[in-house]
Amino acid sequence: MKLTLENVQDLVIGATFLGAGGGGDPYLGALAAQQQIARGRVAEVIPLQSVADDALVIPVAFVGAPTAFVEKLFTVSAARVCLERMETLLGRKADAVIAAEMGGLQSLVPFVVGAEVGLPVVDADGIGRAFPEIQMTTFGIEGVRAAPIVAVDVYGEALVIEASDNLRAETYTRAVCVAMGFQSMCSLYPMSGSTAKRVSVPNSATYALGIGRAIRGASQRQEDPFGALANYLRTTHYGHVEILFDGKIADLDRRTRGGWAVGSVRLTGLAGGGDRFEIDFKNEYLVARRNGRVEAIVPDLISIMDRDTAVPLAVENLKYGQRVKVVACGAPPQLRTSKALAVVGPAAFGLTESFVPLESLHPARP
Amino acid sequence: MKLTLENVQDLVIGATFLGAGGGGDPYLGALAAQQQIARGRVAEVIPLQSVADDALVIPVAFVGAPTAFVEKLFTVSAARVCLERMETLLGRKADAVIAAEMGGLQSLVPFVVGAEVGLPVVDADGIGRAFPEIQMTTFGIEGVRAAPIVAVDVYGEALVIEASDNLRAETYTRAVCVAMGFQSMCSLYPMSGSTAKRVSVPNSATYALGIGRAIRGASQRQEDPFGALANYLRTTHYGHVEILFDGKIADLDRRTRGGWAVGSVRLTGLAGGGDRFEIDFKNEYLVARRNGRVEAIVPDLISIMDRDTAVPLAVENLKYGQRVKVVACGAPPQLRTSKALAVVGPAAFGLTESFVPLESLHPARP
Numbered sequence: 001m002k003l004t005l006e007n008v009q010d011l012v013i014g015a016t017f018l019g020a021g022g023g024g025d026p027y028l029g030a031l032a033a034q035q036q037i038a039r040g041r042v043a044e045v046i047p048l049q050s051v052a053d054d055a056l057v058i059p060v061a062f063v064g065a066p067t068a069f070v071e072k073l074f075t076v077s078a079a080r081v082c083l084e085r086m087e088t089l090l091g092r093k094a095d096a097v098i099a100a101e102m103g104g105l106q107s108l109v110p111f112v113v114g115a116e117v118g119l120p121v122v123d124a125d126g127i128g129r130a131f132p133e134i135q136m137t138t139f140g141i142e143g144v145r146a147a148p149i150v151a152v153d154v155y156g157e158a159l160v161i162e163a164s165d166n167l168r169a170e171t172y173t174r175a176v177c178v179a180m181g182f183q184s185m186c187s188l189y190p191m192s193g194s195t196a197k198r199v200s201v202p203n204s205a206t207y208a209l210g211i212g213r214a215i216r217g218a219s220q221r222q223e224d225p226f227g228a229l230a231n232y233l234r235t236t237h238y239g240h241v242e243i244l245f246d247g248k249i250a251d252l253d254r255r256t257r258g259g260w261a262v263g264s265v266r267l268t269g270l271a272g273g274g275d276r277f278e279i280d281f282k283n284e285y286l287v288a289r290r291n292g293r294v295e296a297i298v299p300d301l302i303s304i305m306d307r308d309t310a311v312p313l314a315v316e317n318l319k320y321g322q323r324v325k326v327v328a329c330g331a332p333p334q335l336r337t338s339k340a341l342a343v344v345g346p347a348a349f350g351l352t353e354s355f356v357p358l359e360s361l362h363p364a365r366p
Numbered sequence: 367m368k369l370t371l372e373n374v375q376d377l378v379i380g381a382t383f384l385g386a387g388g389g390g391d392p393y394l395g396a397l398a399a400q401q402q403i404a405r406g407r408v409a410e411v412i413p414l415q416s417v418a419d420d421a422l423v424i425p426v427a428f429v430g431a432p433t434a435f436v437e438k439l440f441t442v443s444a445a446r447v448c449l450e451r452m453e454t455l456l457g458r459k460a461d462a463v464i465a466a467e468m469g470g471l472q473s474l475v476p477f478v479v480g481a482e483v484g485l486p487v488v489d490a491d492g493i494g495r496a497f498p499e500i501q502m503t504t505f506g507i508e509g510v511r512a513a514p515i516v517a518v519d520v521y522g523e524a525l526v527i528e529a530s531d532n533l534r535a536e537t538y539t540r541a542v543c544v545a546m547g548f549q550s551m552c553s554l555y556p557m558s559g560s561t562a563k564r565v566s567v568p569n570s571a572t573y574a575l576g577i578g579r580a581i582r583g584a585s586q587r588q589e590d591p592f593g594a595l596a597n598y599l600r601t602t603h604y605g606h607v608e609i610l611f612d613g614k615i616a617d618l619d620r621r622t623r624g625g626w627a628v629g630s631v632r633l634t635g636l637a638g639g640g641d642r643f644e645i646d647f648k649n650e651y652l653v654a655r656r657n658g659r660v661e662a663i664v665p666d667l668i669s670i671m672d673r674d675t676a677v678p679l680a681v682e683n684l685k686y687g688q689r690v691k692v693v694a695c696g697a698p699p700q701l702r703t704s705k706a707l708a709v710v711g712p713a714a715f716g717l718t719e720s721f722v723p724l725e726s727l728h729p730a731r732p
Contacts, residue, residue, distance in 0.1 A: 159538060160526035172525060175545030179538050 001045040001123065001206070003111050005037050010212030015107030016312040017211050017229075018204075020301045022261075022284035023104025023130035024062060025314050032076060033108050036115035043097075043114030048124040048202045051096060055193035058086055059126060060113050061100035063134065063151065063173055064183030065256045065283070075154065078185050079113040082152045086187040089148050089160065098122040098196065100137060100188065102204035103130025103284075104314055109185070121205065126189065127344075128201035128237070128332035129301050132260050132283035134173055135166035136344045138334045139189045142199035149173050149188040153180040174258070182256065201332050207236050215310045225310035226325060238329040240359040244288055244295050245277045245326040246270070246307060252318055254281075261315050265304070270323065279304070279326065281315050286349050288326060296328035297351070299335040299344045300358045303327045330358050367411040367489065367572070369477050371403050376578030381473035382678040383577050383595075384570075386667045388627075388650035389470025389496035390428060391680050398442060399474050402481035409463075409480030414490040414568045417462060421559035424452055425492060426479050427466035429500065429517065429539055430549030431622045431649070441520065444551045445479040448518045452553040455514050455526065464488040464562065466503060466554065468570035469496025469650075470680055475551070487571065492555065493710075494567035494603070494698035495667050498626050498649035500539055501532035502710045504700045505555045508565035511535075517542050517550040525550075540624070548622065567698050573602050581676045591676035592691060604695040606725040610654055610661045611643045611692040612636070612673060618684055620647075627681050631670070636689065645670070645692070647681050652715050654692060662694035663717070665701040665710045666724045669693045696724050 003011065012026045036042070051057060060082060087093055094117075097110040102125040110121045126137035134146050146169040149161040159176050163169035169188075177184040191199070210232055218228035230241040251266040260283050267277040279288045285302035288295045296302050305312045307323045330336075335344055336357065342348070345355045369377065378392045402408070417423060426448060453459055460483075463476040468491040480487045492503035500512050512535040515527040525542050529535035535554075543550040557565070576598055584594035596607040617632040626649050633643040643661075645654045651668035654661045662668050671678045673689045696702075701710055702723065708714070711721045 155530075155534070157530065157534065157538075158528045159542075160528075162525065163523045164521075168521070168523065172523075172542060172545050175541045176525075176538060179541030 002042050003033060003037065003045070005034055007209055008033055010209050010216060011107060011205070012212065013215055013311060014208030014211030015102060016104050016314060017303050018208055018301065019103030019130040019314060020284045020303055021281050021315040022132060023101060023106040025316055026105045026108055029105040029108035029112065032112045036112060041115040043111050044120040045123050045205055046096065046120045048122055048197055048200055051122055051193040051196055053192065053194035055095035056090065056092055057096050057098050057122060057191055057193055057196040058083060058094045058187050059098050059100040059139065059189045060109050060187050061106050062109060062183055063186045064177045065261050075156070076112060076116050078152045078154060078156050080116050081156045081158055082150055082185045082187045083113055083117055085150045085158045086148070086190060089150070090190055094119060096120045096122050098200065099125035099204060101125055101127045101130045102208055106130060107208055122196065123205045124200035124202045125204040126200060128204060128335065130284050131344055134170040134188065136348070137189065138201055139191065139199050140166045141340045141343050144189050144191055144195060144199055146188050149186055151176050151180070151184040151186045153184055201334055219309055226327065229310060229327070233329050237332045238301065240330045242296070242328045242358060242362045243325055244328055247277070247324070249318060249320055249322045249324060252320055254315065254318065265318055267324070267326065282349060283315065287346065287351055287353065288328065294353050294356065295361060296358050297346055297353060297355055298349060299331040299340070301329050301331060328358050368408050369399060369403065369411070371400055373575055374399055376575050376582060377473060377571070378578065379581055379677060380574030380577030381468060382470050382680060383669050384574055384667065385469030385496040385680060386650045386669055387647050387681040388498060389467060389472040391682055392471045392474055395471040395474035395478065398478045402478060407481040409477050410486040411489050411571055412462065412486045414488055414563055414566055417488055417559040417562055419558065419560035421461035422456065422458055423462050423464050423488060423557055423559055423562040424449060424460045424553050425464050425466040425505065425555045426475050426553050427472050428475060428549055429552045430543045431627050441522070442478060442482050444518045444520060444522050446482050447522045447524055448516055448551045448553045449479055449483055451516045451524045452514070452556060455516070456556055460485060462486045462488050464566065465491035465570060467491055467493045467496045468574055472496060473574055488562065489571045490566035490568045491570040492566060494570060494701065496650050497710055500536040500554065502714070503555065504567055505557065505565050506532045507706045507709050510555050510557055510561060510565055512554050515539050515552055515554040517546070517552045519546040519550055567700055585675055592693065595676060595693070599695050603698045604667065606696045608662070608694050608724060608728045609691055610694055613643070613690070615684060615686055615688045615690060618686055620681065620684070631684055633690070633692065648715060649681065653712065653717055653719065654694065660719050660722065661727060662724050663712055663719055663721055664715060665697040665706070667695050667697060694724050
């Protein structure tokens, strides 16, 4: 599998859906990926199971507020510094790169880096969606140390963060990324191939491409893209799908605070009025409530999508009056274990509600 | 020359005077130094000119808000991590440590580190006083790069900051130190012996000890400690001395903001009323004004001292009602050049007044 000028757009749509509001607007990342492809630099995508046990796999990702990613270009040379500095630290060359998270802009980072340095991209990631903090990955949940972390600014200056604890690594990296202008390109969680196979969420790029293809294909055939999306997702580990709301954006409270985009969005029916439907976010959509009752909650995925084209909307692209549908789907099973819920469940985001799987909140009608 | 249980207290008093309000309360540092001495670990003090040209000299310092230093203990093991990580980065062992700044707690750091790792302490520093930012040293003024900087937290976790520009190094290190709880132990400005001889302010430890001895000796002999201080300073590169004010603290506005202790202190005569005398500070005392007119201004040194014992008071130890004298002395000549004033002159601290040397503000009375 390769990224081509044709399927970059599918990856963008699919990755934005999996981003669940976060992961950053992929527009600039898609431009960078397309430029690499046009130059003949294309990263090969390899299945997770094909990675050699003793390979060195390096996850790459932006750390910062998605609201900053749309305002500030990143250089490909920063990506190179980011990888090479990690190789120097570890005293060996990397064999492959991998997405730390499959969501929005983040999904494109390994493709841009891999193409730049000539390394394959593993078809997997550390979440199967996007999350706002470094420790919130299956890598971390399964005991891999996030440090050393190399954080690079737009000038190509590198900082190395050492921390035995992933939460402390998050704290320091966040402080650094804020000082860098709310974004930094990072390499982190360096791991062996055997570890990568044990702790990663597989098939991320395949699924992102599939989601994008389902939505784009249906739209081109003038069929219902939401139906096509649901049919495709049922073949993946995302499983259950629900359309939670159909209406428009009535209110939006969005701030860039502490290195994240935080706030909430309120929706009403197209004619106004009706149920009070609200979604809270911290980079990603965390919980959807109808009249105060939970309809979907993290780590399950919530997406706000254009109601006609099913193009998913990242937090930083929400606008007052947009006509949208809210779609939710289940999280990959790796995120729903009790060990995972301690790190990426509602309490990790300061929510008081317990996690209830989407399919339990919406039992099949008899 | 060696630091002994007897002369540590002289160093503390002299270094607090040279700290000009900043550099951190040396109490905890003095305890650490005394503990090292009691264990038989004593760092040898060597003259700047005796350092070999090809030696590796590593400056060490705390970076953070002095208001935090009085609340939080630092471990000697952090000091060891700080030095050893820098040695690993540079691929060679250090030959000596040196104070980044001779002021308050900072003056003791190289003695504690040197004793811990068995390295001599160079009798010199990078300012000849204390300043609040990393680029504000004669090292930086003379073109030495501050990076790589190793910043270590209380847990012994190390961050490495790379930056080609010293201002950017300051920005990133400050962000890191705030995330570390407003203080970090740093090694920075690594340099060769020949560079150290070219860019350092010499005799810092000798002068700090001399100042402390002058004040303590006079107090013990029940003579005027301010006169003894002035007599001693005239034999050093600090030259001119003025007692600017005699009174008490009438108001104090002190905050810990952005990683520094900032604010201002207002003094009145002992009976209250009289001239309006104010001193602004950012970690260090920056400018003293009587009825709005400048009486001393950075980089010249301003010190607030107990009016009976001449014990100098750091910013974080100022209290309402304290009876004090304000003493100013000239900066070392290296800080008064136009090149230096661009980095450590009034404008670098946001002050609108130009630098006027203390001796020009207070011409000798005929």
